[in-house]
Each structure stands twice: as structure tokens, then as C-alpha cells.
Amino acid sequence: MRIRFWGTRGSIPTPGRRTMRYGGNTSCVEVRSSAGNLLILDGGTGLRELGRALMADTSLPEINILISHTHWDHTQGLAFFTPMTCPQSRITIYAASSTGKSVKEVFAQQMDYLNFPIPLDERQAQIEFREIGEETFTIGDILVESRFLNHTILTLGYRLCSGDVHLVYVTDHEPFAPSLYRSGVTDPKPTDIVHIGDRKHVDFLAGADLVIHDAQYTADELSRRRDWGHSSLEYAVEVCVAARAKQLAFIHHDPDRSDQELEQLEMAGQAYARRLGSDLRVFAAAEGMQIDLPETSRIPLVQISGQPSSEIGHRSxxxxxxxxxxxxxxxxxxxxxxxxxxxxxxxxxxxxxxxxxxxxxxxxxxxxxxxxxxxxxxxxxxxxxxxxxxxxxxxxxxxxxxxxxxxxxxxxxxxxxxxxxxxxxxxxxxxxxxxxxxx
Ligand SMILES: [Zn+2]
Ligand SMILES: [Zn+2]
Missing domain, CATH: 3.40.50.2300 (Response regulator)
Known part of the structure; x- marks a missing residue:
């Protein structure tokens, strides 16, 4: 599996001298399986450059975009995604809907003539929208598991599995409880996790080769920004350590965070993992960074039949x-x-x-x-x-x-x-x- 970061910033793009190293574009991650299947995690402003790279390719692959949620910083690149205007391209967009509106309606509104010059229905690509909730489905040779996170609107985290490699993408997500473990417990186990939501979150990350996790704040900043729907770096490290994940790329960098500050956070995060007795590798996701996770064995994929769908059928x-x-x-x-x-x-x-x-x-x-x-x-x-x-x-x-x-x-x-x-x-x-x- 090959992973490439095209956008790592949270909330709003922040180009400039202070953000050259880690990047100013908002959330967008490209994932390729060893068989060449393409998955894109989120459509923040980083998606624009990825679109240009895809158009420069001799053959345009089938494009699957998994959207975590419809906030601007995760969707703003879609309107500028060149493959959308190309008749040869086939694009499937997966997302959860936070309202009674369909996912397609939400994106049509984003590209409505008042907001953007080219409306969605004038795009020439074959675009399909799939409304999803918590499910397991396959895209090519990748097994996808989606899980609801704790954010201010309905938000999905994704766990991707190709061969024996597991990648988890989690943004935006706030800890369910102020502390992960019950106080006074030495050598804590998953059963000592206070909130059942956090316990399930750790389960979702279990044994992952790479976890890409929201860490917009430090623990101190988070205590003043409860209910904003984000994690602290400390929480991201703690859940990865509890889940015995191998690497943590923290993402959704705060717009105010400079390169220098992110470097310091990187060191602090790494030191924190060591203090917890873990050899977890901790680093800040940077625009342009590429990570290869080699698949050592080909575990045959169980094809999941049926289309994922998620709707609340009747009036609840x-x-x-x-x-x-x-x-x-x-x-x-x-x-x-x-x-x-x-x-x-x-x-x-x-x-x-x-x-x-x-x-x-x-x-x-x-x-x-x-x-x-x-x-x-x-x-x-x-x-x-x-x-x-x-x-x-x-x-x-x-x-x-x-x-x-x-x-x-x-x-x-x-x-x-x-x-x-x-x-x-x-x-x-x-x-x-x-x-x-x-x-
Ligand atoms: Zn966000
Ligand atoms: Zn958000």
C-alpha cells in the first residue's frame, strides 16, 4: 500500500512561509493498493493538486473518494478536481449525510451557481454518490470499514485493509471522555477505558500499520476547546499505544501552527509514546510525504456483496x-x-x-x-x-x-x-x- 499526503491542514488552508514544510492545503490523502486501486481520503484543497497529477497520468484510473464529513476543509477541493470535468473519468464519492438531504444534494449545494461557476450537474465525468454509515465493503482489492467518530456533525473514520496491511484514517474526532483510562490504574488495559466510545475507538485502530489521526490540539488546548470535535496529540498517542498500532501520522494541523511548532510537537509526541513504554513511531503528516507499507502476504479478500447504503428509512x-x-x-x-x-x-x-x-x-x-x-x-x-x-x-x-x-x-x-x-x-x-x- 502506498500513501501520499496532499493536504494535512485542518479548518482552513494556510499557505505561507510558516507552513512550507508541513503544507497549507486541507485534508486529502491518496492511497494505492499493490494491485493499483486508487482510494482518496477526503477532498480538502489538497485534492486539486492530486487531480492535476491524475490527469497527467496516461490512463486515468477509477477514482473512489471516501469523505469523512462535509465540512469545508474536507470537501473544498472537489469543485476544483479536474477529473470531474473529464468525460472519461469514473468517480464514486462515499459519505454519510448529517441531515435529511442526500449526499448528492449536499455537494450540489456546494457547487450551486451562487457558490461556484460550474454546477455539479454540468460536470462531464460519471459521478456516483454512495451514502454510507457504519459498514464493511470492498473497493477493488481494498477492504473498507467505516466507523462513526465523535465530531460536531456525522463523521466517518475509515479502516483500509489490503493484503496484510492495515491503514486507519481518523479525522475529525474528539475524545468521548476527558481521560482515556480510569484514574489510579497502573498498567491499564482496554477494559480500564472509561467511555465505551473510546474503547470502541481503540478497537477500530487495533494493530494498524499506520494510523492517520486528528491531533489539532495539545491536551492543554483541548481542555479549553471541548465540543469543537478534535483530538489532542496526547489522546492520539494514547489510543494508538492502547491499540498497539505501529505508526502514528498526526494530521489536521491547527491553522495557527507553524512548521517549527509542528516539529516540536513531533518530538513531544514521540517522547510521550516512549514514556508510555511503547515503540510507536510518531510523526506529523506533511504535504508531499509518501509512505510505503509493503504487503508481505496476500490474504484473499472476502468480496462483500451488495451496495453500501445508509438511510434512516422512516420518520424516527x-x-x-x-x-x-x-x-x-x-x-x-x-x-x-x-x-x-x-x-x-x-x-x-x-x-x-x-x-x-x-x-x-x-x-x-x-x-x-x-x-x-x-x-x-x-x-x-x-x-x-x-x-x-x-x-x-x-x-x-x-x-x-x-x-x-x-x-x-x-x-x-x-x-x-x-x-x-x-x-x-x-x-x-x-x-x-x-x-x-x-x-
Ligand atoms: Zn476538519
Ligand atoms: Zn470538521
Missing amino acids: RILVVDDEPAMVRYLSTVLSRDGYEVLEASNGHEALTIVRERTPDLVLLDVMMPEMDGLQVVQVLRASEEFRDLPIVILTALDAEKDIVRAFESGVNDYIDKPVTPAALRARVRRWLLTRRRG
């Missing part, structure tokens, strides 16, 4: 439970705007009655309520066969480690800190609805 029903009327109103307003049917309850008993009578697709549950608290509600529901798999997301101001652990032990699927921003709420809700549909 969400039960919101909180003893504070203002909170119920806030959650209801945000979710109704996305077209969900919202049911409301103000205590645990009422919640149980509504779940049994109306069978919601997801429950958003406050923990601290008089009489019957949220976790008691979860225990009752989990005891019945019918509601064992019902997605339950706890929403609470309690953020002590022991409360998070207790919530997961009682059977909740996810845990969100109050106050929650509308964007974070919508992303997490949609993520669980899509997962439920796919069983």
Missing part, C-alpha cells in the same frame, strides 16, 4: 426524558427541526409507559430525576427482551468518572455531557439511529 421517533421542562423544550426544538417525531416525559415512570406504548427508536435520558432516576429506567428496559437493543443516550451534567462507568454498566449506549450544543446532539442522535437501522 425519539423520546426525551428530563425533569426540567426547559431542557425538554430545548431538546425537542432541536430534534423537531431535523424532522424527528419527539415524545416527551418528565420522569422515569412516565418514560417507561411511553417506551412500552409508543416504542421509540431512541431514548435521550436525564440521569438525575426525582423518584426513579435515569439509570433505574435503563435497568428496567434492559431487563426486557424487547428493549435490550433500544439505543439509550444519557444526557447529564454529572461528569465524574465513576458516574460514566456506572452509566455504561447499567447498559446505556452513549453518554453526553450537559450542556450539549445543538450540533453535537444532532450528530450523536443520528449516529445511533443509523446504527440501529443496520442492526
Whole structure:
């Protein structure tokens, strides 16, 4: 597998003297399998140069673009991607939709005449859009696994496997809990990870030859930028060490970060891995950098049949439970705007009655309520066969480690800190609805 970085910057392009070494273009990574299949991870501004390189090739390969999410810094290069205007090229774009709009509609809007001179439907290439969620599918000889991350909109991470080589691409992603492991644990194991989301994240990276991971901030910066949807370098190192990954290329460099600062971070990241007793190699992804991961054995690929697709088929029903009327109103307003049917309850008993009578697709549950608290509600529901798999997301101001652990032990699927921003709420809700549909 050959990997080449065409864009490594987060948020906004930053050309200039301070960014010559690591580059100013936003997220774009080219991946070639040993059989020559081409996959592109994200379509930030780095995609423009990659497009030029592809057009200079004698034969234009089939192009597959895996988009992490539709924020500008991951999609802005698409409008300038020359193969899009070439009748011979065949392009498939994979992405998750964060709204009721299809992925195609989202990109058509990006290239709408008010925003760009050449609209999407005037592009001459054969362009296909595939809406995906969490799935496993094949593109040529590459096995692709997609996994929802923790960002302000629905965002996918990708794990690519070709032969015996594994590459994981994770941007943009915020740690689910303030610290990875329970405090006071020496020699921590995956079971000591506080939040189930972080535990699954480590699973997703397991044994990878190379992890390309968001590290826009340092731990100190992240503590002041919670809910912005990004990782710290320390977290990226910790999850890679826990997953026993071999190399970490950190990416999505902050626009304010100079080459000199990135060099220092590189050393700090490497030293941190050593302190954790790991031989993980840590480096900052740089524009133009190429990495070869040789495949030593050809493991036959299991062809996955069927087209990946991800849609929430019907109008989903969400039960919101909180003893504070203002909170119920806030959650209801945000979710109704996305077209969900919202049911409301103000205590645990009422919640149980509504779940049994109306069978919601997801429950958003406050923990601290008089009489019957949220976790008691979860225990009752989990005891019945019918509601064992019902997605339950706890929403609470309690953020002590022991409360998070207790919530997961009682059977909740996810845990969100109050106050929650509308964007974070919508992303997490949609993520669980899509997962439920796919069983
Ligand atoms: Zn980004
Ligand atoms: Zn983003």
C-alpha cells in the first residue's frame, strides 16, 4: 500500500512561509493498493493538486473518494478536481449525510451557481454518490470499514485493509471522555477505558500499520476547546499505544501552527509514546510525504456483496426524558427541526409507559430525576427482551468518572455531557439511529 499526503491542514488552508514544510492545503490523502486501486481520503484543497497529477497520468484510473464529513476543509477541493470535468473519468464519492438531504444534494449545494461557476450537474465525468454509515465493503482489492467518530456533525473514520496491511484514517474526532483510562490504574488495559466510545475507538485502530489521526490540539488546548470535535496529540498517542498500532501520522494541523511548532510537537509526541513504554513511531503528516507499507502476504479478500447504503428509512421517533421542562423544550426544538417525531416525559415512570406504548427508536435520558432516576429506567428496559437493543443516550451534567462507568454498566449506549450544543446532539442522535437501522 502506498500513501501520499496532499493536504494535512485542518479548518482552513494556510499557505505561507510558516507552513512550507508541513503544507497549507486541507485534508486529502491518496492511497494505492499493490494491485493499483486508487482510494482518496477526503477532498480538502489538497485534492486539486492530486487531480492535476491524475490527469497527467496516461490512463486515468477509477477514482473512489471516501469523505469523512462535509465540512469545508474536507470537501473544498472537489469543485476544483479536474477529473470531474473529464468525460472519461469514473468517480464514486462515499459519505454519510448529517441531515435529511442526500449526499448528492449536499455537494450540489456546494457547487450551486451562487457558490461556484460550474454546477455539479454540468460536470462531464460519471459521478456516483454512495451514502454510507457504519459498514464493511470492498473497493477493488481494498477492504473498507467505516466507523462513526465523535465530531460536531456525522463523521466517518475509515479502516483500509489490503493484503496484510492495515491503514486507519481518523479525522475529525474528539475524545468521548476527558481521560482515556480510569484514574489510579497502573498498567491499564482496554477494559480500564472509561467511555465505551473510546474503547470502541481503540478497537477500530487495533494493530494498524499506520494510523492517520486528528491531533489539532495539545491536551492543554483541548481542555479549553471541548465540543469543537478534535483530538489532542496526547489522546492520539494514547489510543494508538492502547491499540498497539505501529505508526502514528498526526494530521489536521491547527491553522495557527507553524512548521517549527509542528516539529516540536513531533518530538513531544514521540517522547510521550516512549514514556508510555511503547515503540510507536510518531510523526506529523506533511504535504508531499509518501509512505510505503509493503504487503508481505496476500490474504484473499472476502468480496462483500451488495451496495453500501445508509438511510434512516422512516420518520424516527425519539423520546426525551428530563425533569426540567426547559431542557425538554430545548431538546425537542432541536430534534423537531431535523424532522424527528419527539415524545416527551418528565420522569422515569412516565418514560417507561411511553417506551412500552409508543416504542421509540431512541431514548435521550436525564440521569438525575426525582423518584426513579435515569439509570433505574435503563435497568428496567434492559431487563426486557424487547428493549435490550433500544439505543439509550444519557444526557447529564454529572461528569465524574465513576458516574460514566456506572452509566455504561447499567447498559446505556452513549453518554453526553450537559450542556450539549445543538450540533453535537444532532450528530450523536443520528449516529445511533443509523446504527440501529443496520442492526
Ligand atoms: Zn476538519
Ligand atoms: Zn470538521
